Amino acid sequence: MERLLEDIREVGPVLQPLLDTRISPSFFEFTAYYKVGFVTCLEWHAKSRLYDMFCYDPKTIKNDDLKQAISNEKLVSMVSEGLTIPHLLAGSNSISSRDSYIAAISRVFSTIGAQDGTLSQILDDKKDDAALGQVLEELYLGRNDLVHEIGIQTIGHPNVRDFDSFEAALSGGERLLGMMRTIEDVVTKVAPSNFPNKLGEDGFPVSEEEVLAALISSMEGKIDEAIASDTAGGELTLDDWRREIANRRSSLSAELAFIDSLGFAGGRYYDVRPFLKSTVLRQRSQYLALLSEQML
Incomplete structure (x- = not known):
């Protein structure tokens, strides 16, 4: 328009x-x-x-x-x-x-x-x-x-x-x-914070990467609390869970950094890197959602 x-x-x-x-x-x-x-x-x-x-x-x-x-x-x-x-x-x-x-x-x-x-x-x-x-x-x-x-x-x-x-x-x-x-x-x-494609107060799109990262952190926190309070299903210990989280965060950070380093930004009329990073983060959130169904 x-x-x-x-x-x-x-x-x-x-x-x-x-x-x-x-x-x-x-x-x-x-x-x-x-x-x-x-x-x-x-x-x-x-x-x-x-x-x-x-x-x-x-x-x-x-x-x-x-x-x-x-x-x-x-x-x-x-x-x-x-x-x-x-x-x-x-x-x-x-x-x-x-x-x-x-x-x-x-x-x-x-x-x-x-x-x-x-x-x-x-x-x-x-x-x-x-x-x-x-x-x-x-x-x-x-x-x-x-x-x-x-x-x-x-x-x-x-x-x-x-x-x-x-x-x-x-x-x-x-x-x-x-x-x-x-x-x-x-x-x-x-609209709730998890409503897709919200705009900020300035009228520009809210970073989906930031929204998904916050969602992932929240979901991980809930699982952490459940394990700590001994209400989570399964036999996972808190140390094992936190070790898994640390490893996954390190791997995720490296993958996002790799996407940022790619040199084809704008090669197809727009920068596809935000979409690629959102895809990676969305997969993580989907995995945590499935895990939560079994543990919470």
């Missing part, structure tokens, strides 16, 4: 003087298609948070989620790429209207324990007598006219076509970005 707004800010001042010299048509057709980009951003914002919700609490999965996934023509290709069930379910959800976007975010808010009416307050926010909910509705209607319900307002004579000015596109996009940031602010403040 930010990249689209940057594009408008850069292109508008260059092309607007040219429009000011025209009598007709005094618009560029491409400005209307910023709506398509905005809707795509909203669609994947909602889908990504649905994915996080499914991972955090699988009980939130509904029959309709399963039906959409099973009937989705992309099912075979998604499975062949090794995507997980939450990926499949979230990716198959249709976010093609204002109501479907609101419904998806409402499910997430309900799952993380946000207060009732929080999303309504966000959508009721007004600027220039237009509530965010109205801006969202007009966005989806305009986008559908462009790509699904093509009519005279899209392909007719220039004198009867609907169009967006650079100013209108920028204003609408900024309000939508503000809405997304407000929604993410609610997730940051309300």
Whole structure:
């Protein structure tokens, strides 16, 4: 979304003087298609948070989620790429209207324990007598006219076509970005610490490495306490457990240092090292979870 707004800010001042010299048509057709980009951003914002919700609490999965996934023509290709069930379910959800976007975010808010009416307050926010909910509705209607319900307002004579000015596109996009940031602010403040892909107060992603490291330390601590209090199952001694922890921490630290030293950061358009480190840590947390089931 930010990249689209940057594009408008850069292109508008260059092309607007040219429009000011025209009598007709005094618009560029491409400005209307910023709506398509905005809707795509909203669609994947909602889908990504649905994915996080499914991972955090699988009980939130509904029959309709399963039906959409099973009937989705992309099912075979998604499975062949090794995507997980939450990926499949979230990716198959249709976010093609204002109501479907609101419904998806409402499910997430309900799952993380946000207060009732929080999303309504966000959508009721007004600027220039237009509530965010109205801006969202007009966005989806305009986008559908462009790509699904093509009519005279899209392909007719220039004198009867609907169009967006650079100013209108920028204003609408900024309000939508503000809405997304407000929604993410609610997730940051309300969601539990183990809710996936939370953002920090600064709006940037919280380090998954730090979250997983804290989780691992907590899980190890609980097992340690159980062994020390003689309530753990099995015959493991406290010395044996602490020796295992020390060895594992040393090995894990060396593996993370090795990943940091790899020289292909950015070789595939982004730095994959954080993902690799999170994968290693996630495997450790999964092992501890299984171990805890047997010992606690």
